[in-house]
Amino acid sequence: MSEFTLTLxxxxxxxxxxLFVIAAVGVIRADLFGSSRAAARAAxxxxxxRPARRPRPQRAQQAPQPRGPRQLVVTQxxxxxxxIDLATGGTITIGRANDATIVVSDDYAxxxxxxxxxxxxxxxxxxxGSTNGTYLGRNKVNQPTPVPPGVPIRIGKTVIELRP
Amino acid sequence: xxAAPDQVxxxxxxxxxxxxxxxxxxxxxxxxxxxxxGLARDGRIPAGLxxxxxxxxxxxxxxxxxxxxxxxxxxxxxxxxxVALNGLGLAMIYRLDLSTSRDVQDAIRxxxxxxxxxxxxxxxxxxxxxxxxxxxxLTVLFLKDSKILQRYMYTLGACAIILLLLxxxxxxxxxxxxxxxxxxxxxxxxxxxxxxxxLLVVFFAGYLVNKRQAMSLVGRKIGPLxxxxxxxxxxxxxxxxxxxxxxxxxxxxGTALLYFGLFVSMIYIATQRISWVLIGVGMLALxxxxxxxxxxxxxxxxRLSIWQNPEPYFDGxxxxxxxxxxxxxxGTEPYIAAGNTVGSGLxxxxxxxxxxxxxxxxxxGLFALGEGGVLxxxxxxxxxxxxxxxxxxxxxxxxxxxxxxxxxxVILLLYALIVQRGMKTAVSARDPxxxxxxGGVSFVLALQVFVIVGGVTxxxxxxxxxxxxxxxxxxxxxxxWILIGVLVRMSHQARQPAPQAIQDEGMTQVVSLR
Numbered sequence: 001m002s003e004f005t006l007t008l009x010x011x012x013x014x015x016x017x018x019l020f021v022i023a024a025v026g027v028i029r030a031d032l033f034g035s036s037r038a039a040a041r042a043a044x045x046x047x048x049x050r051p052a053r054r055p056r057p058q059r060a061q062q063a064p065q066p067r068g069p070r071q072l073v074v075t076q077x078x079x080x081x082x083x084i085d086l087a088t089g090g091t092i093t094i095g096r097a098n099d100a101t102i103v104v105s106d107d108y109a110x111x112x113x114x115x116x117x118x119x120x121x122x123x124x125x126x127x128x129g130s131t132n133g134t135y136l137g138r139n140k141v142n143q144p145t146p147v148p149p150g151v152p153i154r155i156g157k158t159v160i161e162l163r164p
Numbered sequence: 165x166x167a168a169p170d171q172v173x174x175x176x177x178x179x180x181x182x183x184x185x186x187x188x189x190x191x192x193x194x195x196x197x198x199x200x201x202g203l204a205r206d207g208r209i210p211a212g213l214x215x216x217x218x219x220x221x222x223x224x225x226x227x228x229x230x231x232x233x234x235x236x237x238x239x240x241x242x243x244x245x246x247v248a249l250n251g252l253g254l255a256m257i258y259r260l261d262l263s264t265s266r267d268v269q270d271a272i273r274x275x276x277x278x279x280x281x282x283x284x285x286x287x288x289x290x291x292x293x294x295x296x297x298x299x300x301x302l303t304v305l306f307l308k309d310s311k312i313l314q315r316y317m318y319t320l321g322a323c324a325i326i327l328l329l330l331x332x333x334x335x336x337x338x339x340x341x342x343x344x345x346x347x348x349x350x351x352x353x354x355x356x357x358x359x360x361x362x363l364l365v366v367f368f369a370g371y372l373v374n375k376r377q378a379m380s381l382v383g384r385k386i387g388p389l390x391x392x393x394x395x396x397x398x399x400x401x402x403x404x405x406x407x408x409x410x411x412x413x414x415x416x417x418g419t420a421l422l423y424f425g426l427f428v429s430m431i432y433i434a435t436q437r438i439s440w441v442l443i444g445v446g447m448l449a450l451x452x453x454x455x456x457x458x459x460x461x462x463x464x465x466x467r468l469s470i471w472q473n474p475e476p477y478f479d480g481x482x483x484x485x486x487x488x489x490x491x492x493x494x495g496t497e498p499y500i501a502a503g504n505t506v507g508s509g510l511x512x513x514x515x516x517x518x519x520x521x522x523x524x525x526x527x528x529g530l531f532a533l534g535e536g537g538v539l540x541x542x543x544x545x546x547x548x549x550x551x552x553x554x555x556x557x558x559x560x561x562x563x564x565x566x567x568x569x570x571x572x573x574v575i576l577l578l579y580a581l582i583v584q585r586g587m588k589t590a591v592s593a594r595d596p597x598x599x600x601x602x603g604g605v606s607f608v609l610a611l612q613v614f615v616i617v618g619g620v621t622x623x624x625x626x627x628x629x630x631x632x633x634x635x636x637x638x639x640x641x642x643x644x645w646i647l648i649g650v651l652v653r654m655s656h657q658a659r660q661p662a663p664q665a666i667q668d669e670g671m672t673q674v675v676s677l678r
Contacts, residue, residue, distance in 0.1 A: 006204055010542030013200050014567065017574040020189050020248060024241055024581055027182045031240075138661055 068121050069149045069162035077158030078105060086123070086162070092116040094155050095128075108132050108156030116147070123147045123162055132156060179240035180232045186244035187228055191221050194251025197543055201259040204544030206266035212286070216258060219290055220251055223297045230301040235656035238304075239585045242655065245578050246300075246633060246648045250293055250641070252575065253634035256562055258286035259544055260555045284555035284636060292638035296645035303649025310654050314597045317370030321403055324363035327356035328410045344414040345628075357419050358630070358643035361608055362650070364423065365430070367403065369600035372434035376596075379435050412455075415463060418615050418627030424448060425611045426604060433590075433603045466521045471625035474530075477523035480509030484518040492520070525552045529561035529620050540568025556635045557628060560620050575634070576617070583610040586651050593658040602654045605647055 072084040072092065079102060084092060092101040095113040104113075110130040117124055126144040127134040134141040135154040152159045195217040202210030224247045231238055258264055261284040307313075313320065331337030336347045346353045372379070378396045404427050408420055428444030455464040469489065470477050479493035490513075492498045498512035513520035528551040535546060548554045548562035555562070564572050586606025593599045612629055619626035630640035 006542055006545060009200050009203060010540065010545070013196055013543065014539065014570045014574075016193055016196055017567070017571055020186075020193050021574055021577050021581075023186060023189055024245065024578075027179065027186060027240055028581075028584075030182070031179070 068118070069123060069147075069164050071163050072116070073161050073163055074102065075152065075159045075161050077156070079103075079158060086118075090117075093128075094158070094160070095130075102158070102160070104156065104158050106156040106158060109158065113155050114141070114153070116153075125153055130155075178232075178236040180236060183231070183238075183240035183243060184228060186241065187224055187247060190244045190248035190251060191217070191224060193248055194220060194255060197252060197255035198258060200542065201255060201544040204542055205259065208266065210258075210264070211269075212258065212264055216254060216286060216290055220247070220254065220293065223294055227297050227300055230304050231652055235304050235652055237656045237660040238652040239589060239655035239659065241581060241585050242648055242652050243300075245582045245585075246645070249575070249578050249633035250296075252563070253559065253631075253636075254286065254289055254293065255543070256548075256559055256566075256634070257284050257289045257555050257636050259566070260284040260549055260562065261286040262549075283553075288638075289636050289641075292641045295638065296641040299642055300645040300649040300652075303646050304652055307650065307653050310598055310601060310650060310657065311595060313366045313601070314370045314373070317367050320363045321367030321371075324360040324367060325403065325406060325410075327360040327363070328407060330356050331414060332410070345416045345419070352638070355630075355637070355639035357416065358639045359646075361419075361422065361426075362605070362643060362647060364403075364407070365426065365601060365604040365608060368427065368430045369597055369604055372430060372600055373597045376434040379431070408451075416628065417464065417467070418619070418629035421615055421627060422608065422611055422629065424451075426608050429607045429611075430600060430604045433607075434600055463519075466519055467625045467627070470521055470523045470526065471622065474523035474527050474622070477521050478527050479524050480513075480520065480522050482509075482513035482516055482518035482520055484516060490516065490518065525558065526620070526622065526626055528552070529558045530622060532558075532561045532565035533621065536565040536568045538569045540564070540566050540571055542566060556630065556637060557616070558620055559631055559634045559636070560617050563634070576613075579610070579613045579632070582606075582648075585655070589651060589655040589658050593654060595657075598654050598657065602651060602658075605651060609644075609647065 070086055072086055074080055074082040093112060093115045094100055094102045094104065095111050096104060096109055097111040112128045113130040114125060114127050114134040124144045125134065125136055125141055125147050127141045136145055136147060137151045147153065147162055149162045149164050152161050195213065198213050198217050199209055202208055202213065227243060231243055262268055264286055330347045331344050337344055338346055338348060345355050345357050347356060375396050407423055412420065428441060431440045466483055469483055476489040476491050482490045482492050484490060492509035492512045499508045502508040502512035510520050532548055532551055535541065543566045546565040548565045551558045551561055563575060583606045586602055590599045590602035590606065593602055609632060612632055615627060616629040616631050618624040630637055632640065632644045
């Protein structure tokens, strides 16, 4: 076995080692960002009647800073169909109180139930100590949590969603 | 109302495919390492490739099956990372086990008498890997809910102390290489401290969960430091001082350092008070100061002296009471005067009234690292056997010689990834006991790697600890595989979706707990 071949084998093995690390980091990366991509796909599926929109949804997910979600849609509850333009920014509050942005008449919602606010180009949902809790997807919101587009936020009988 | 959320994927999904793919990658990496050893050392693909590599592949496949079947939501990285480290260690031990080399095997076939004095044994290590992965599978199978351990925390704490005491029992324990940490059961020697480590984490976690609020809220304030009440701290201090006392008697400083760091970090995780870290660092400094003053802990002084300046100790140096170091290596005047035979250095040093120590192992390890450089010599092409214990305590230096800095970074990254996944498990766990348990287990692994890798690279004084998964040794492999099994189990619990309500509405809900 010549010196040159052995050097090549040595370098190839080091490359394999590093590829393994890169693959492992890739799995972590998919764990962190993949779910929001999958959520966007699922959201796109559930909105089949309007397939013409969003030609390249993945690009939009990977660069959330310049182009975040543009509107908030109430998909279920007595306010279903209501949309709010997010471009103006500001905090959106949800609850039974009259000064809330989205006023719901729902026994399962608190007066000041939850709020949504933008931070560093991301929308964050925060539960305001409601009685029955706020759910992002299937998880209860215990602390301010970033909201990926397409994932439903459930407040009592009302479900809202962010859409690009 | 109930249909919509089902269409949204969960944040945490089973990642079985990713796990399997990485596992296959880890196996390919291990087989490539074996092949490179064979090609470079013997000029052929090693005959053991099928045996060792295939054996490891079957084991890893079985472990994957158990994990995918019984803990499907488990973190996908833990098992492949552990298999990769274990495989690399196995390949390095195979490389150092001269009885596997072509020359020796040809000689044996020709009927020549062969004396191989090496202690490295790839076959034994593969057997221990088998036992280790079996324990991993059993842990994942039977530790259905890691919270059960919380019920037995005092029992487990007592078991940890008993395990630590075992090596002192005459007839059962024995002193090897200056540390009394082994016990002998029939033909096997076991390091009970490796297992005590895990049990202590359980005890600390269980205790701190009950007491953390009292510890972080009640207490006196002295300046910026908030000190807890004595009654909250008492039991844990007793078990800690007891543990450290045993370790000082056994002269196993590395493990003492490990337990101390574990203790401080777990209190920090539980109370989230930086004052604990300051208290811990202060106590460590005090402990080292006291240890250097006590006459019967003279080896601590010597360790520090070797660490600061290893050159005069090469092949034998003598630390005089004045603090001066005289070389008594073969060829020096005192050595020749004392008889010029094996052991003359020790005799010459005793005559001068100093303390004898040898830094050759540490320095040869450093030479090996220097020889390796950035890209290394290539597996099977260096001379790592020149360092004593190149297959166990100094396996990191052996890796450094043959894989270079590039390869060492990979090994450290693999450890870092395991620790990161463990910490992630702790963060996402719902139960405070599991949070502390996962955090403690990950931290203890990180600290162990730091203490031994820092030791062999002369960043900190060298103390004897095993390099997890890489170094040859059954106890260490078994304990670390159990550790990974516990982490897999906990990450499954942390990542699986919350119990789903079966009914839609109402105050009372029927939930499925499975």
